[in-house]
Amino acid sequence: EADSSDEVGRLGRQFNAMAADLERTLRELRAERDRVAGLLEQRRQLVANASHELRTPLATIRGYVESALARGAGVPADLKRDLETVEQEIGRLQQLIEDLFAIAQSELGKLTLRLxxxxxxxxxxxxxxxxxxxxxxxxxxxxxxxxxxxxxxxxxxxxxxxxxxxxxxxxxxxxxxxxxxxxxxxxxxxxxxxxxxxxxxxxxxxxxxxxxxxxxxxxxxxxxxxxxxxxxxxxxxxxxxxxxxxxxxxxxxxxxxxxxxxxxxx
Incomplete structure (x- = not known):
């Protein structure tokens, strides 16, 4: 009978230890989840802010390129080709920035639609x-x-x-x-x-x-x-x-x- 009580006590202690380990693991997982969620939120906000800030300087650069191309005959042929390439790449970059901004706004729950x-x-x-x-x-x-x-x-x-x-x-x-x-x-x-x-x-x-x-x-x-x-x-x-x-x-x-x-x- 004493041996039986000892066995029950031992099992109880093991169970309590397992429960404590499980609770500790759950706390660590929750903390890691919150940390990752915070990092993701920071990343989304960074992408949104960076995309927004890049819009104006890119538009300015494109304006200068378009102004140079508009001079027509006054632009040497090789320079014109280079400017057209720059214009094309700026357009691609602008589209990428707009896409990134929209996706970041969507992930942040800030994408508003006016239907x-x-x-x-x-x-x-x-x-x-x-x-x-x-x-x-x-x-x-x-x-x-x-x-x-x-x-x-x-x-x-x-x-x-x-x-x-x-x-x-x-x-x-x-x-x-x-x-x-x-x-x-x-x-x-x-x-x-x-x-x-x-x-x-x-x-x-x-x-x-x-x-x-x-x-x-x-x-x-x-x-x-x-x-x-x-x-x-x-x-x-x-x-x-x-x-x-x-x-x-x-x-x-x-x-x-x-x-x-x-x-x-x-």
């Missing part, structure tokens, strides 16, 4: 008018907007974010289309929504890559070292935040089609 009736056709026309000359000059890629159907309704969207979606889709298409190729916007009304397509005659997407093109930091087999893998991810996140949907279809060697659907404004 209102938006003229998608007007946005497309404005984007094409400003981007087509640049795409032709830098890549020899033609950018156009196909005539939209009459009576196209307004879309329920945040205009600023929709511009970012359209710009990212256009930049992606131009980047993957060889010289002499075509990028075309097409708009239509379908089933209470506004459907927007961006089609290109580029290299296409590998079938194994297609399901992953909207994932953050994903770069496909044909991508090489181009792009940060954020543009299309942000397209999907912003479109979904506006209550829409996005998908992609592609045939390797023939081109790709990215489609965005947004609710029509009533």
């Amino acid at each position: 209102e009736p938006t003229d998608v056709d007007a946005l497309v026309q404005r984007l094409v008018s400003t981007s087509a000359p640049l795409a032709w000059r830098q890549r020899r890629v033609q950018v156009l907007a196909e005539p939209s159907s009459s009576g196209l309704p307004m879309a329920l969207a945040d205009q600023q974010r929709l511009e970012q979606v359209l710009s990212n889709l256009l930049n992606n298409a131009v980047r993957h289309t060889p010289p002499g190729g075509l990028v075309a916007f097409n708009l239509a009304a379908e089933d209470g929504s506004v459907r927007l397509q961006v089609r290109d005659t580029g290299e296409g997407i590998d079938p194994e890559d297609l399901p992953h093109v909207f994932e953050r930091f994903f770069r496909g087999r044909n991508n090489g070292a181009v792009g940060a893998g954020l543009g299309l991810a942000l397209v999907a996140e912003l479109t979904q935040a506006m209550g829409g949907e996005v998908n992609a279809d592609s045939t390797p060697g023939q081109g790709s089609c990215f489609e965005v659907r947004l609710r029509a404004a009533s």
Whole structure:
């Protein structure tokens, strides 16, 4: 009987020791979780702040480059080529900064959307008018907007974010289309929504890559070292935040089609 009591006591002490170890481990895990969460919060805030602060100096630099290019015949041919390269790289950097800023704002819970009736056709026309000359000059890629159907309704969207979606889709298409190729916007009304397509005659997407093109930091087999893998991810996140949907279809060697659907404004 005494041996039985000793055994029960020993088991009780072991159980208490295990419980104490478990509690200590849980406290350490909670502390580590809080530390990592704090570091992630600091990282998000740093990215948001840095992206915001870089906007103004980049815009200033681009302004000087565009001013120099506007001199036309007064710019030597070799200098003009260099300035065009600088202009192209500044544009890519600006797009990356805008994407990083939007993603950081989203992760911080500070991404605000103002959904209102938006003229998608007007946005497309404005984007094409400003981007087509640049795409032709830098890549020899033609950018156009196909005539939209009459009576196209307004879309329920945040205009600023929709511009970012359209710009990212256009930049992606131009980047993957060889010289002499075509990028075309097409708009239509379908089933209470506004459907927007961006089609290109580029290299296409590998079938194994297609399901992953909207994932953050994903770069496909044909991508090489181009792009940060954020543009299309942000397209999907912003479109979904506006209550829409996005998908992609592609045939390797023939081109790709990215489609965005947004609710029509009533």
